[in-house]
Amino acid sequence: MxxxxxxxxxxxxxxxxxxxxxxxxxxxxxxxxxxxxxxxxxxxxxxxxxxxxxxDKEDLYLDTLEGYRQDGMDALAEALDPSLQLRDNLARVYAGALAVYLHGEIAARGCLLIGTATVEAVEHERVREVLGRSLSDFDGAIEKRMRLAVESGELAEGADPQMLAMLASAVMHSLAVRARAGDSRETLEEIASSGVELICGSARQS
Structure with a gap:
């Protein structure tokens, strides 16, 4: 091949x-x-x-999705630097995401995966696999940082790292959709800030 x-x-x-x-x-x-x-x-x-x-066209599209997924994982690894506070990590994740989502010559593009792959996933099995794997990988990277936060006392002992990671990802997905829909940077930054506060609300005060 x-x-x-x-x-x-x-x-x-x-x-x-x-x-x-x-x-x-x-x-x-x-x-x-x-x-x-x-x-x-x-x-x-x-x-x-x-x-x-x-x-063919689908092969090319899948190649672009894979490259986008890897770029996203690299950016996530950098933003989730465990030497920083969890709320700083999440703020960096969302700031980096918005820098991507608000880019576009015609209008804000949002996320390549959320904006395009979700549409094609129903009819294209290979696209569905890349989308599902990408979301799982993103969740897994964030969950790993959440577990460290529980172990270090940044989050309450009873906090659920897996659910918090999915919540953090859900905020990012919302930012992607709203950016593409035309929401202002100010609105999106407020959503991101509220997401950080919601997720870190159980953080113990030092």
Whole structure:
């Protein structure tokens, strides 16, 4: 399969740059509305080269989702630095998310996964798998930090790390949807701040 994909690649092919351009198209238009002409124009690859490099349109879309998921996990790991207070961690998570969600040449894009993959997950099994795995990975990373917070006394002994992690993720999902719907930065920052207070409300005062 990989050998087949390589046959159509131009000599100066930069897969990472091409994927970034394709991701922008999917992010703005969604999977269904992103045409091969749109993708070809954005990546500067003709159709044979596009197919040769990435396979069909769904393969290309999945590649962009995987790259987005990994970028998200890297950003999450940095934001959840355990040397910081939990509320600082969450504030950094939400600030980083908003920097992404509010970006866009036409309007705020929100989250690539929440904004596009949730639409396609019903009919596309592979998209559903990437979406589910991504959400699980994000929850798991946050849950790990929540468990440390319980162990260190930042959160009450009876706090449920798994549920708190899902709540923290739910706030992020809401920010993504509301950003795409046009809510102001001020409103989104207030939601994020309230989410931090809600989650850290059981934190013990030092």
């Amino acid at each position: 990989k050998d087949e994909k390589k046959r159509g690649r131009p000599r100066a092919f930069d897969a990472k740059a091409a994927l970034a351009k394709a991701r922008d198209v999917f992010w703005d238009r969604g999977f269904a509305a992103a045409s091969l002409d749109n993708l070809s124009a954005a990546t500067k690859l003709n159709r044979p080269s596009l197919y040769g490099a990435f396979g």
